[in-house]
Each structure stands twice: as structure tokens, then as C-alpha cells.
Amino acid sequence: MPSITRRRTANVGRPTSAEADILAATQRLLINGANFTELGVQQICTEAGVARSTFYSHFRDKVDLLVRLAAAFTASSFDFASAWAPSDGVERLADTFLHVVKVYREHAAVRRALAEVATYDATVRDFWSAELDQFTDWTIALLRAEQEAGRAPADLDPVSATRVIVMGGERALVAHVTAEDSGSDAAFARELALTWWYGVYRRPADHSK
Template identity: 80%
Template sequence: MPSITRRRTANIGRPTSAETDILAATQRLLINGANFTELGVQHICTEAGVARSTFYSHFRDKIDLIMRLATELLTSTFDVTSAWTPSDGVEALEDVFLRVVRVYREHAAARRALAEVAGYDATVRDFWKAELDQFTDRTITVLRAEQDAGRTPAALDPVSATRLIIMGGERAIVDHVTSEDPASDATFARELALTWWYGVYRRPADHP
């Protein structure tokens, strides 16, 4: 299996101004319809107003760049979702998913580019899977805790259920932000929350 760390950037922590400019420039180009595979480093540098050497001082290559953009998307999403616990209830979960959908709308171009590159680069595929694993691991932990507390049926298979709601849910969100009007975001978020609440956490229909 290809290493998912081989190309990862060595720069950890708060981005520098140049990093931020490069990331923002790439995002703008993608939003304006650029194909990431055909997008040259020099074009990105020109848009960002930085030298080519500056790009390579912060990113190993374009693969490193797209993974950094994807990390921004997932970090924002994980921060939102990990703050929710079942004790917060289904209405709070609706709000969580609405915020997640808005994050995906903001990063839709980068998510599209990630899918494009993952189609031919195993490193990016493995990177994306590893990044999604943090959502999977946390959800499995929460579901098992709910089972131990007697709030979710013991017959539920946390691993299978989590795969359905993480992998299926992420794809559904991508499809929604790609094809649907933002005016429908709240309705979509509500249905997603209800699917989790009643379908996975298995709360009874009259549970608040």
C-alpha cells in the first residue's frame, strides 16, 4: 500500500501568509472552473502573487497541495461533528449537519478536485480514507457507549452502521451541494439528522 505520509507536508501548525495565499488562490481557480490536474504550479503562483520557489518551500508538489486543501475541509467538519453528543438531541444534530453542509459548499471545488486526483493517485485515495477514519472511529466509540448505557439496542452492529452513515452520508452531502440549491440545505440536514437519530441510534419515534 502506498504511504499516506510520504508526500505530506512537513509544515505543521498555523499556515504562513504565503501558504494561505497559495491555498486561497488554488481555491479561487478551482471555483472558477479550473481542472486541478491541468492546473500548473506557475498558474497557481501567479494567482497567489508568489514566486515558484515559494510554492515549493511550503508544498512538496500539487498532491501535497490538494491534500492540504482537503485537510482544511475535514478539520472544519470534524470540529463541528465531534462537538455533538447524543445527549444534545436530534435538533442539535440537525444544526450540526446544516453547518457541515455549509462547510462542504464552501469547499465544494476542493472536494471535486480531490475526487479527480483520487481517481488516479493511490496516495490521495489512502490519505482520504485515513482522514475519514477519524469520523468512523469516533462514531463507533459513541455508538458503543450508547449501547452500554442501554440507549441504543445491543443488536446494532456499530461497525457496519458507522460505515453506512459515514461513507454514505459523506457522498450524499457531496451530491447535495453539487446538485441542489442552498435553499434546500435545512431540509436536507434535517433528513440526514433524522436518519442518524432513528435509523442508527435507534431512538424510539416519540423520543425527543
């Protein structure tokens, strides 16, 4: 499997206690239906049990807070996805996607806030684009390595194929965790894996590895 250098657009190291309290409080408020744009810093501080000055000692503003929340979410997704290699086969890919679905379900409120704020804030929009780029770069590298090894056809266009499965897959993940309950997660993850495996990776119908 090719070596991929991950680009991190935000610090996702272990947060301090107060920082963790603020992040957790914000996520709780979002899960409970708060609109991020209308969510005030004081409301976040009250939920977290910290002073307003404490908030600003850890975060520049609310956008910085959202980016930090989202960076932890995307780092977890990427860690699961990038642990898989084509030699692991389609069943392991289905397991990988099931883990990713669970991450998306856990952070659905944060993903919703990202979509909301990205419509008017260039920082968030650029952050999210960069986060998706790491999935894109990783997938393109995998497909090219498969071509070089003779396991994928020479006429496969890795860039176009990646655009379909990364962008399309991400939108499908959001739609799934928004509209469906967790009982259907395994079936969804398996169908996503089969789409990648037999569609993009071009494995024959009787080939699971």
C-alpha cells in the same frame, strides 16, 4: 461521550502568509472551474502573486498542496461533527449537520479535486481514506457507548451501521451541494439527522433526546 484521538494526516496549523495566499489562490481557481490535474504550478503562483520558488518552499508538489487544502476542510467538518453528543438530541444534530453542509458547500471545489486526483494518485486516496476513518472511529465509539448505557439495542452492529451512515452520508453531502442550492440545506440537514437519530441510534418516534 468517549474520548477520541484524532489522526491528522497533514499539518493544518495556521499557515504563513505566502502559504495562505497559495492555498487561497488554488481554491479560487478550482471554484472558477479549473481542473486540478491540468492546473499548473506557474498558474497557481501567478494567481497567488508569488514566485515559483516560494511555492516549493511551502509545498513539495501539487499533491501536497491538495492534501493541505483538503485537511483544513475535513478538520473543520470533524470539529463540528465531534462537538455533538447523543445527549444533545436530534435538533442539535440537525444544526450540526447544517454546519457540515455549509463547510461542504464552501469547499465543494476542493472535494471535487480530491475525487479527481484520488482516481490515479495513491497518496490522495490514502489521505482521504484516513480522513474518513476518523469519522468512522468516532461514530463507532459513540454507538458502543450508547449500547453500554442501554440507550441503543444490544443487537445493533456499530461497525456496519457506521459504514452505512458515514460513507452514505458523505456521498449524500457531496451530491447535495453539487446538485442543490443553499435554500434546501436546512431541510437536507434535518433529514440526515433524523435518519441517524431514528435509524441508527434507534430512538423511538416520540423521543428527541
